[in-house]
Amino acid sequence: MNNVPFTLSQVRPIRDAMTVSRPSGLGYGVPVTWFSLGAGTSITPEYYDCTTLYLGGEGNGRFLLGVDGQEVSVNPGEVLYVPPKTLCGTKTDSGMIYTEIILKKENFTMNNIIKAGQPTELKNLISYEEGSIANLDIAHADNMKFVLMAFDEGTGLTPHRAPGNAILTALEGKAIIGYEGKDHELNAGESFRFDKNGLHSVTAQGKFKMSLLLVIE
Template sequence: MENVFTIENLRPIRDGMTVSRDSKLGTSNMATFFSMGKDTSISQESYDRMTMYIGAAGSGTFIIGNDKKKLTLTPDTAVIIPASTLCGMETSDGMVYTEVIFKKENSAIMNEIVKTNEVFALKNLISYEEGSIANMDIVSNPTMKYVLMSFDEGTGLTPHCAPGNAIVFALEGKAVIGYEGKDYTISEGECFRFEKNGLHSVTADGKFKMALLLVLE
């Protein structure tokens, strides 16, 4: 896998097929990239742990619970499904998304700003703070966290090592990521992968928002 990528290119839509690809971020906390072809569906099923779905391309309908509540997932929106809750998907145009399944043994802590079984737009949850970098944990457990970050113009993170495998999702604007001695430009809609203990920095090119999926295993 390249350091800079889009989930849509990594797991492109195939007509009439649903295809999944393990991100290989972790083993007890699972993050999987899915693509669903036009006019395909996945029957309702439930997991024994909390699950988060993050839209990457296209759009689709999530069918939640016994009452079959319908929610529309689009790029850079997300929904959190509680344990033991039925969830199915269907799409007429095709859809790409990331499924994150949290480790069963650890209780997940969810930010009160989000609710389960409700779609939320990720970049709208966090504001820019003048001359500052802001971050907000959306959901986490002791071995995994999903964090939103905003960088005001002229701000950045100095080089540091990643404590686990991670993927950055660029939500708005662009930034330069320094990683193991090389610079990479990442723009809205693109992702960047870090390996555990990888030395990296982030420098905003203007204002920049991102999400970070970090697995601490």
């Protein structure tokens, strides 16, 4: 994970009969945690006083929402929006890995295309635009941004620096990620971490879609 491509199963592998969590270390103001659940395990429903996003990573499982425990399947590449004070638990038959993002700020903006309790495939939310780079904010506040980007063939971002730690995840296609003078190939399902003020670039290899989670502190 130290400025090289990685998968969630590398940083938080599934362990038999165990549920395990690992903080991402992006920042304290926006807790981002990776969870892995072994086959046949579960996490008891609980709730936060603030909004939470869950990103399906690897494997398959179900989230249990509300007092009636409505079961919602979340697959790799999907996002689930859970409002404040909503009971939420998880269980899996075969094993799963997901990311939890806690939006502690009261003043944030959530894109209204994301509906509470309805898993949505991220890459289907944004379209390619001819000769262009398209952006779609999913959620943002003064201390974070979660955004989707779609790069048409032949496009890219020139080297630049960001004001916080960030994780980029390839949703479709592949790209070359430049980071502090070194190039790395990033394929769908892989992620890359940028440190605050790290010099980085993105060059699409054909059409390419990605998500970017930025935490500013």
